[in-house]
Amino acid sequence: xxxxxxxxxxxxxxxxxxxxxxxxxxxxxxxxxxxxxxxxxxxxxxxxxxxxxxxxxxxxxxxxxxxxxxxxxxxxxxxxxxxxxxxxxxxxxxxxxxxxxxxxxxxxxxxxxxxxxxxxxxxxxxxxxxxxxxxxxxxxxxxxxxxxxxxxxxxxxxxxxxxxxxxxxxxxxxxxxxxxxxxxxxxxxxxxxxxxxxxxxxxxxxxxxxxxxxxxxxxxxxxxxxxxxxxxxxxxxxxxxxxxxxxxxxxxxxxxxxxxxxxxxxxxxxxxxxxxxxxxxxxxxxxxxxxxxxxxxxxxxxxxxxxxxxxxxxxxxxxxxxxxxxxxxxxxxxxxxxxxxxxxxxxxxxxxxxxxxxxxxxxxxxxxxxxxxxxxxxxxxxxxxxxxxxxxxxxxxxxxxxxxxxxxxxxxxxxxxxxxxxxxxxxxxxxxxxxxxxxxxxxxxxxxxxxxxxxxxxxxxxxxxxxxxxxxxxxxxxxxxxxxxxxxxxxxxxxxxxxxxxxxxxxxxxxxxxxxxxxxxxxxxxxxxxxxxxxxxxxxxxxxxxxxxxxxxxxxxxxxxxxxxxxxxxxxxxxxxxxxxxxxxxxxxxxxxxxxxxxxxxxxxxxxxxxxxxxxxxxxxxxxxxxxxxxxxxxxxxxxxxxxxxxxxxxxxxxxxxxxxxxxxxxxxxxxxxxxxxxxxxxxxxxxxxxxxxxxxxxxxxxxxxxxxxxxxxxxxxxxxxxxxxxxxxxxxxxxxxxxxxxxxxxxxxxxxxxxxxxxxxxxxxxxxxxxxxxxxxxxxxxxxxxxxxxxxxxxxxxxxxxxxxxxxxxxxxxxxxxxxxxxxxxxxxxxxxxxxxxxxxxxxxxxxxxxxxxxxxxxxxxxxxxxxxxxxxxxxxxxxxxxxxxxxxxxxxxxxxxxxxxxxxxxxxxxxxxxxxxxxxxxxxxxxxxxxxxxxxxxxxxx
Numbered sequence: 008x009x010x011x012x013x014x015x016x017x018x019x020x021x022x023x024x025x026x027x028x029x030x031x032x033x034x035x036x037x038x039x040x041x042x043x044x045x046x047x048x049x050x051x052x053x054x055x056x057x058x059x060x061x062x063x064x065x066x067x068x069x070x071x072x073x074x075x076x077x078x079x080x081x082x083x084x085x086x087x088x089x090x091x092x093x094x095x096x097x098x099x100x101x102x103x104x105x106x107x108x109x110x111x112x113x114x115x116x117x118x119x120x121x122x123x124x125x126x127x128x129x130x131x132x133x134x135x136x137x138x139x140x141x142x143x144x145x146x147x148x149x150x151x152x153x154x155x156x157x158x159x160x161x162x163x164x165x166x167x168x169x170x171x172x173x174x175x176x177x178x179x180x181x182x183x184x185x186x187x188x189x190x191x192x193x194x195x196x197x198x199x200x201x202x203x204x205x206x207x208x209x210x211x212x213x214x215x216x217x218x219x220x221x222x223x224x225x226x227x228x229x230x231x232x233x234x235x236x237x238x239x240x241x242x243x244x245x246x247x248x249x250x251x252x253x254x255x256x257x258x259x260x261x262x263x264x265x266x267x268x269x270x271x272x273x274x275x276x277x278x279x280x281x282x283x284x285x286x287x288x289x290x291x292x293x294x295x296x297x298x299x300x301x302x303x304x305x306x307x308x309x310x311x312x313x314x315x316x317x318x319x320x321x322x323x324x325x326x327x328x329x330x331x332x333x334x335x336x337x338x339x340x341x342x343x344x345x346x347x348x349x350x351x352x353x354x355x356x357x358x359x360x361x362x363x364x365x366x367x368x369x370x371x372x373x374x375x376x377x378x379x380x381x382x383x384x385x386x387x388x389x390x391x392x393x394x395x396x397x398x399x400x401x402x403x404x405x406x407x408x409x410x411x412x413x414x415x416x417x418x419x420x421x422x423x424x425x426x427x428x429x430x431x432x433x434x435x436x437x438x439x440x441x442x443x444x445x446x447x448x449x450x451x452x453x454x455x456x457x458x459x460x461x462x463x464x465x466x467x468x469x470x471x472x473x474x475x476x477x478x479x480x481x482x483x484x485x486x487x488x489x490x491x492x493x494x495x496x497x498x499x500x501x502x503x504x505x506x507x508x509x510x511x512x513x514x515x516x517x518x519x520x521x522x523x524x525x526x527x528x529x530x531x532x533x534x535x536x537x538x539x540x541x542x543x544x545x546x547x548x549x550x551x552x553x554x555x556x557x558x559x560x561x562x563x564x565x566x567x568x569x570x571x572x573x574x575x576x577x578x579x580x581x582x583x584x585x586x587x588x589x590x591x592x593x594x595x596x597x598x599x600x601x602x603x604x605x606x607x608x609x610x611x612x613x614x615x616x617x618x619x620x621x622x623x624x625x626x627x628x629x630x631x632x633x634x635x636x637x638x639x640x641x642x643x644x645x646x647x648x649x650x651x652x653x654x655x656x657x658x659x660x661x662x663x664x665x666x667x668x669x670x671x672x673x674x675x676x677x678x679x680x681x682x683x684x685x686x687x688x689x690x691x692x693x694x695x696x697x698x699x700x701x702x703x704x705x706x707x708x709x710x711x712x713x714x715x716x717x718x719x720x721x722x723x724x725x726x727x728x729x730x731x732x733x734x735x736x737x738x739x740x741x742x743x744x745x746x747x748x749x750x751x752x753x754x755x756x757x758x759x760x761x762x763x764x765x766x767x768x769x770x771x772x773x774x775x776x777x778x779x780x781x782x783x784x785x786x787x788x789x790x791x792x793x794x795x796x797x798x799x800x801x802x803x804x805x806x807x808x809x810x811x812x813x814x815x816x817x818x819x820x821x822x823x824x825x826x827x828x829x830x831x832x833x834x835x836x837x838x839x840x841x842x843x844x845x846x847x848x849x850x851x852x853x854x855x856x857x858x859x860x861x862x863x864x865x866x867x868x869x870x871x872x873x874x875x876x877x878x879x880x881x882x883x884x885x886x887x888x889x890x891x892x893x894x895x896x897x898x899x900x901x902x903x904x905x906x907x908x909x910x911x912x913x914x915x916x917x918x919x920x921x922x923x924x925x926x927x928x929x930x931x932x933x934x935x936x937x938x939x940x941x942x943x944x945x946x947x948x949x950x951x
Contacts, residue, residue, distance in 0.1 A: 026103070026104025026106070026200070029119055036082075037079035040076050041066075041069075042073075042074055042100075042104075043072050044074060045256060047092060049092040050066045050090065054087030054114075061097070064078055082117065086116055088102070088115065094247070098245075100245060103199075105198060105200060107209055111204075115201075120209075123210045125213065127217050135405040136404065136508045139175045140408065140457075141170055141456070141457055142178070142457070142458045143179070144192070144193075146471055147470075149165065149166060151474060152477060159206045160206050160212050161207060171224070173462055173491050174494035180226060180228050181193045182229045189205035194231055194269065199231075199235060209295075217296075220296070226297045227299040229301045230288065230302055233304040233307035233308045237270040240271075242255075243271070251265070257283070258271045259273075269304075288300060288328045288331075289331060289335070298339055299340035299342065300340075300341050301341075301343075302342070304344060308324070326362050328362075329356060343363040348369065368400075368407035370395060371395045374391040374395045376411050376416070376423065379423060379426075379444040390519060393514045396447065397526075404452035404453055404509075404510045404512070405454055407453045408453060410456040411423055417460075417468070421467065421468055422466050422468065423461075424441045424464060425466045436606070438464070438574055439569075439577070442486065442568055443608055446542065446568055446608030449507070450526075451512075463477075463486060463487045465479065483574075488573060493566065501616020502632045504538050504610070505535055506532075512528055521549065522545045524544070525540060527557055529557075535613070535614040541610075543607050548604060549602065553590075553598050554599065554601075556595060557595055557596075561613065562585050563584045563611065564611055565611065565615065566609065567607065568608040569606075580604045581603065585611070587599045617788030627677055632788050633826060633827065641672070644862055646668050646669055646863075647864050648868060650665065650849075652849060655805065659756075660804055662805065663689050666688050666860065667849070668685075668847065668849050669821075669823040679833065681830050684826045685820065685825065686807060687810070690752050694852065695848075695849055696849075698747050699747070699844070700842075700845075701838040702839045707743060711727070712727050712735060713726075714770075714774075714775070716775070724853065725850075726875070733875035736874045736875060736877055737877065737879060738846065738879050739887055742885075746769060748829065749764060749854075761784035762783055762786060762791075764801045765780070778797075782801075785802060786802075788802060798834075801829050802828055804825040805825070806825050809823055843889070843892075844889050845888050848860060848862070850874065857872060862888055863887065863888075889933065891931040892925070898929050899929060899945075899947075902914060905949065911943060912943065915940065918935045921934060929943065
């Protein structure tokens with residue numbers, strides 16, 4: 008007998024935690040075993056550490072039905088069971104809190120929850136208004152044709168690249184708790200705290216979550232609290248007690264509440280059961296790092312529908328779960344599957360609601376499926392479409408999840424293409440009407456969701472016993488591209504459809520005779536925000552059909568569900584763009600007429616989406632896309648000199664045949680310096696060189712030649728020793744550059760286009776022991792912006808063909824709003840909190856020929872030439888621009904004490920006069936003067 012077997016302890020443990028909890032402290036190491044068995048006379052733990060001897064390790068009673076014992080030297084992986092004696096009955100039970108089991112009828116295993124080390128760092132849960140959900144079943148999503156079922160978590164990881172290509176940023180995983188057998192939907196869970204052994208167990212699930220997060224994909228977990236079992240359920244009569252032949256301590260035992268259609272209902276009124284469920288919900292969010300929960304069949308938690316009986320204790324339990332999550336991880340979400348059309352579910356607990364963040368919406372699902380499956384066009388109701396599109400819970404678009412297929416629809420009836428045309432799911436009508444319905448999913452208010460395989464036209468009936476038919480990705484690759492395009496538009500990855508993420512919806516056109524419905528989606532409104540969706544529900548072409556638009560001008564058709572690229576059977580047709588003229592229609596001031604293809608959705612925006620390219624996301628206040636954002640305000644400086652590097656005339660987002668620098672807009676927001684340089688950069692690898700002075704008392708007034716040897720050597724090419732005929736680029740007096748970044752682009756039209764950046768800190772005394780780096784290639788727009796590992800974002804929009812026409816008029820380039828754009832974290836700059844000054848110029852491809860395109864009033868001069876001999880101090884005026892300090896939350900509170908008072912007045916007086924970008928310059932005009940004093944007096948007193 009081993010020493011571990013010989014050790015017997017009869018006192019209860021003083022350590023915390025139910026189930027089997029490893030300990031390693033000053034008193035030793037081992038495992039604390041604890042269980043709840045209020046009707047037991049005696050409880051012990053038997054396992055691989057004592058030869059499964061039921062008498063070797065009795066647990067001590069803690070009172071209130073709890074029993075516990077510390078068993079030294081028991082380590083992770085040990086097998087065990089609790090032995091419960093109730094009178095003459097001896098029950099061998101699996102631990103209700105077991106995290107890992109050999110199988111649903113096997114043994115629990117002591118589990119170390121800290122053994123797996125998560126690798127994905129910096130993952131941020133996406134905003135729910137920008138989320139697209141992909142529901143998957145582990146056992147079938149991870150399997151390829153011919154593979155055995157079930158697949159596991161590691162198999163699913165192999166298929167995550169598919170989801171990344173599709174563009175979804177959230178997966179909803181059907182239940183993964185240990186269930187009876189190896190093949191199941193998962194809703195017959197037998198062990199709520201354990202992860203299905205056939206899927207790989209708890210560490211494999213953590214690897215899956217980690218792999219999703221590494222790809223920018225959030226994970227929602229489907230959990231089941233309305234019932235458990237009914238098979239392999241050791242919770243059933245756990246300690247031997249029950250009433251009426253029902254489930255005992257974990258379940259209701261009266262005939263009204265005891266059963267659901269799927270298994271016994273937990274007792275939501277018993278404190279220990281409530282804690283068991285609430286703690287289980289937090290387990291997945293905290294230890295497993297999932298990003299939210301979908302809670303199954305909440306109607307059966309809050310009521311007994313068959314008896315018409317409410318369960319207030321079930322309602323309060325849901326409130327407790329949601330309050331606990333809100334208090335600890337408020338960015339995570341809970342979603343109710345209720346089907347009761349009950350707005351109180353997603354109201355806050357303080358308002359008396361259940362506190363869910365969202366819920367599945369049957370008012371959307373069933374009418375939209377009916378619109379797609381109805382045989383005769385004349386029977387389709389545009390009134391039903393309007394009701395489905397415009398449904399909100401509590402006025403919040405994200406409080407509902409919208410879809411046409413989930414696991415229930417895919418399994419309990421044919422998948423939508425099959426339901427549209429049984430036996431001909433690959434036919435034209437099935438393709439057209441199912442994708443039209445999908446278009447409504449992605450363009451309606453709500454969080455859109457699709458079910459696995461929907462994106463490549465899975466047909467028939469889904470089953471948990473067969474893998475996904477991945478070969479359909481090749482057969483229906485065009486349908487996949489259609490879904491991919493819809494996902495990208497819904498997430499606004501191209502920067503043209505922000506309104507699809509917004510809360511605003513106006514269903515402004517309803518034609519129940521012609522079967523046309525159209526609606527306007529918007530967030531704040533404006534170009535790139537307003538979106539108009541037009542849906543046509545008959546098999547006929549309609550010509551010269553007029554629809555209202557919220558604003559005049561050109562509207563681009565950014566999605567056409569009839570495009571031939573999606574399927575060879577699609578006939579094309581429909582507009583590529585329309586012009587909204589000032590003809591009032593549908594309650595709007597402007598309208599346009601155009602052709603409507605059959606069974607087609609058209610989506611319009613006044614901005615052309617950019618190719619999402621790298622897939623990197625931005626969450627800052629300014630989208631770095633090369634287009635000057637309204638948040639910048641007007642340019643800080645407009646350059647006054649006709650370019651000596653040639654005017655651009657192509658009008659393309661990427662390639663340009665000239666370079667010019669028209670102006671600078673800049674802003675500090677969220678500890679980031681945003682810079683927008685209006686103009687063009689010729690795609691022959693001309694350079695935009697930018698120098699920044701952000702650290703008071705540091706930097707180089709004359710650029711040295713012993714800075715880091717950045718890629719291609721461009722930085723030191725402009726520097727010098729400070730002596731001789733080529734001393735190095737010299738800045739205006741008082742400007743000491745402590746950071747440099749460049750931007751370049753090039754390639755052949757029709758062949759390729761790449762962008763690159765270099766950057767470096769500049770030490771006062773020179774040298775390479777500073778932060779520097781290189782990033783690229785990227786491309787144009789937000790979607791292909793360069794995302795450097797230190798947080799710098801950079802891109803270009805080269806479409807400008809205007810700019811400075813010549814002469815020295817300071818307003819001649821003010822209308823240019825596209826160009827090169829950067830976002831640079833202040834931490835990368837090492838900004839000291841003082842003024843930030845910027846100078847920039849366009850240079851030759853070798854950093855060897857400085858143009859006349861300089862930030863500053865050089866007054867119509869010629870190209871400046873060799874950078875190492877240029878001295879900005881000899882040119883009249885300042886060849887740099889001061890960036891206004893970040894706007895304080897309380898303008899005028901200069902000492903940050905929460906009051907605008909005499910102390911702040913003293914700071915303002917001390918700064919009186921010329922004061923570029925200093926805190927006391929409250930109106931940002933470069934002077935501290937009476938105007939700033941007026942601002943301060945208007946804010947006098949406590950800050951709001």
